[in-house]
Amino acid sequence: MGVHLITGAGSGIGAAVARLLAERGEDLWLLARDETRAGALRSRFPGSRTLAADLAEPTELAAALGKQELPERLDSLLHIAGTLEPGAVADLDPAAWQGMLAVNVVSPAELTRVLLPALRAAPGRVVFVNSGAGLHAPPGLGGYAASKFALRALAESLxxxxxxxxxxxxxxxxxxxxxxxxxxxxxxxxxPYEPGAFLAPESVAAALAGVLDFPADGTLSELTIRPGC
Structure with missing residues (x-):
């Protein structure tokens, strides 16, 4: 049984990963934006522990986490939370850029920095859930793609x-x-939105579990998952 800290466990991929790891009997730490959301996560995932800190405020993360008990060792830190604001480069204002960069890049970097002692103690894995937009920047998603390209660079350096x-x-x-x-x-x-044409969150969760279970003699540096065949 391992110790895992997950961001974004409230919905989507993060919730699917938390469910899968909870079913395996893993020890979960879940990051929530505030105490209200932390309480909801504890109810949803009994036995989990929570931390409250807002990823939209990366400069305040260390102080917020410093007031709470942190895990002494971590087998994995899973960065799954993210935010997206669509818009052409001509239309996005600085607040939109700053918001996406804060949640998608700066806070993952800061959270990793704060938790590196626990990760080194295991030693553990850091998993960044990026996006297809981190490999190819489509029109209307320039800000989001820029944050995901930056996240890939963060992972490579780390x-x-x-x-x-x-x-x-x-x-x-x-x-x-x-x-x-x-x-x-x-x-x-x-x-039009056709859920059957997309990956299920549970499918991505299964892939992430495979990353966590990969033998210690190697590293899965990057993994791309596509819908369909």
């Missing part, structure tokens, strides 16, 4: 830096997944 400590780093690039974010995105672009 992988090289933490190799000597035994901490392994994986980036997972899912294609379209049937999540609330995907539904909002299709609505924003006026596109």
């Amino acid at each position: 992988r090289a830096e933490e190799y000597r400590h035994g901490v392994r780093v994986t980036t997972v690039f899912p294609g379209e997944v049937d999540t609330p974010m995907q539904a909002r995105l299709h609505g924003a672009f006026g596109l």
